[in-house]
């Protein structure tokens with residue numbers, strides 16, 4: 001196990017960085033490029049471990065994917081161009097890869113088996129295997145297809161009408177991807193709006209999908225056409241530097257080319273609510289995914305309440321929001337975020353335990369946490385527990401700790417932000 005010593009107490013951050021490509025959009029660009037017809041070009045693709053796992057799975061399914069410059073060239077031959085893999089598909093640490101991949105494989109007339117790492121082996125898959133089985137796929141796996149290893153024998157699918165039991169973009173996307181291959185029209189009702197990258201990408205690949213309020217309708221048998229995709233920067237990666245800029249005294253930084261899809265910008269709304277001094281300059285480039293530059297300065301923050309329909313728009317940012325809240329005046333309450341328990345780690349537990357070790361006044365609740373503001377943070381030994389977002393949150397926490405922080409398992413960060421420490425050092429060195 002590796003560890004990293006971090007000590008930059010209250011060292012201001014200045015300058016600008018361009019955060020790497022969005023992870024959710026990068027995954028989808030490989031998947032849609034693989035099932036469309038023709039040559040898809042992807043630029044600003046995120047070369048994080050999770051997205052590399054997606055590439056590896058689609059190569060095993062017979063797709064030619066070339067890594068060129070900062071992007072990809074994918075030769076798609078339609079859904080029917082995918083071929084039975086003669087190796088096990090390994091999704092590594094990536095929940096997005098396994099769940100969306102199952103949606104695609106559900107409609108393919110061949111056998112595949114899927115595994116992932118230790119963390120994936122603990123994440124619930126029934127939320128996807130159940131609706132896909134009811135569409136006609138034959139799926140099995142450990143504990144009645146709850147966990148990996150999973151096997152799928154796909155084939156002819158029927159459309160379904162399905163009410164999502166959880167607000168999850170991954171479950172929604174898996175059903176949409178199966179729906180594109182099914183007979184009839186699939187109708188999905190979401191309990192709350194979740195990230196809509198799949199819906200936007202279908203249109204970009206020439207497909208049709210209807211989104212009305214919380215209903216989504218997609219017809220089967222559509223033929224997707226290759227596209228050119230520019231991936232904007234990942235707001236979930238920018239989030240770590242937004243929090244650092246707001247909490248470390250005398251900081252002033254610019255984050256360039258950040259994706260500003262309204263289903264992902266919950267953290268920005270929360271920061272405004274907390275009194276952060278930030279400015280957004282959105283580009284007017286007509287892209288299928290909006291983007292812009294974010295300017296952030298150190299700010300006097302106040303506690304807030306985060307709950308209900310806001311949660312899906314900032315679910316991955318809660319670890320770093322918790323750290324920011326520990327520096328704010330007054331308490332912050334986070335509710336209705338039980339989905340955190342089934343991420344790469346149980347993020348309620350890992351956030352609370354690791355921040356407590358550094359001296360934060362934070363407590364776990366059944367569906368979130370309560371963070372008492374203005375905590376004086378000391379140093380200590382903490383761990384990412386193999387979760388990239390916990391690792392990055394703790395690295396930012398070290399900027400606010402009087403003593404040295406030793407971060408165990410920092411390598412997990414390469415799942416979504418391989419050059420995180422290069423960017424951090426760049427902002428600290430100006």
Ligand code: SPQ
Pocket residue numbers: 023024025050093094095096097167168169170171173195315316339343344389416
């Ligand atoms: O891919 P993975 O491992 O599930 O990644 C995470 C993350 O923190 O990067 C969650 F752990 O992001 C999910 C996110 O939480 C990515 C995602 C997507 O691309 O569709 C949707 C969200 O998950 P869910 O379960 O709410 O649909």
